[in-house]
Amino acid sequence: MAGGRRPARGEPSAGELHGGGEPTESRAEPWRACVEEISPDGVRDCPPRRVLVVDDHPVVRQGVVALLNADPSLEVVGQAESAEEALDVVARLLPDVVLLDARLPGLSGVDAARTMLPEHPRLRAVLLTGFTNQGVLLDALDAGIHGLVLKESDATTIVAAVRAVASGQQFIDPLVEHRLLATREHRRRARQRYGLTPAELEVLEMVPQGLTNSEISSALGLSANTVKTHLAHAMRKLEVRNRAEAAVFVLSGGLS
Structure with missing residues (x-):
């Protein structure tokens, strides 16, 4: 200059x-x-x-x-x-x-x-x-x-x-780096194994917290109908019948 x-x-x-x-x-x-x-x-x-x-x-x-x-x-x-x-x-x-x-x-x-x-x-x-x-x-x-x-x-x-x-x-950010990268790898494997989309997996992982579709939609910035659709698709791919079975599947490490 x-x-x-x-x-x-x-x-x-x-x-x-x-x-x-x-x-x-x-x-x-x-x-x-x-x-x-x-x-x-x-x-x-x-x-x-x-x-x-x-x-x-x-x-x-x-x-x-x-x-x-x-x-x-x-x-x-x-x-x-x-x-x-x-x-x-x-x-x-x-x-x-x-x-x-x-x-x-x-x-x-x-x-x-x-x-x-x-x-x-x-x-x-x-x-x-x-x-x-x-x-x-x-x-x-x-x-x-x-x-x-x-x-x-x-x-x-x-x-x-x-x-x-x-x-x-x-x-x-160092405050979240280690956990975030580990979660990203976990999600990559889950998507490959079950064909879940990132949005479906994101919604599914919040089910064990006992949140309603409305609460999940608020947390993720999605509409309640979109959450309902993602969850239905994820449950069909995992061959579980209801939210309780979906929660057990996630908590038992089924996505790993």
């Missing part, structure tokens, strides 16, 4: 491009194309990774923006308050990484990722979530999300997640 200095970085409002105007071709390049340059003073430098922050709570969003902008390797170029707005901003700004809150008005952060990642193959996604339910977290990974961070984690973990994902790595 000329003079070896980056321009001062402000905090863009929701949906705005930092600095105004449309991104140039070089600024819109993905993280893979980031090339080190030698400034006139001989200091090696590389353009910061461009980040979009999506959260419907202004105070939280602005706090995350300030946190990421404090790291010289990152630059928040836009903000969005909903998944729908994020889809539009991603198409306009072409960020390297999008940091999504899991719970948004309308589409969830996971649903947003399912839509935007296939449309923008070079985009990387990090999910910031308050959910610790293994099924919800695994759904996020199945949706193609590259990084998972719990809201209870400290600020350094959020920055580390964005930096790792921007560099092409996967990041799973």
Whole structure:
């Protein structure tokens, strides 16, 4: 960069491009194309990774923006308050990484990722979530999300997640990593053995908790009818006759 200095970085409002105007071709390049340059003073430098922050709570969003902008390797170029707005901003700004809150008005952060990642193959996604339910977290990974961070984690973990994902790595919060990866392998074997879909398995694993379809739907963000359908399909594949038999099957390790 000329003079070896980056321009001062402000905090863009929701949906705005930092600095105004449309991104140039070089600024819109993905993280893979980031090339080190030698400034006139001989200091090696590389353009910061461009980040979009999506959260419907202004105070939280602005706090995350300030946190990421404090790291010289990152630059928040836009903000969005909903998944729908994020889809539009991603198409306009072409960020390297999008940091999504899991719970948004309308589409969830996971649903947003399912839509935007296939449309923008070079985009990387990090999910910031308050959910610790293994099924919800695994759904996020199945949706193609590259990084998972719990809201209870400290600020350094959020920055580390964005930096790792921007560099092409996967990041799973250390608070859930071991258990989550073990559960993911368990689910993979169960799907292969019984032909269960991820959604069917997710619903089935909650049956032993004694939850009603309505309670499961609230926990997973699905409709009660969808839960009922997934459970019926899973029970048919396992050849069990009712919820009680399904619960016993799961608790006895039948899915292992």
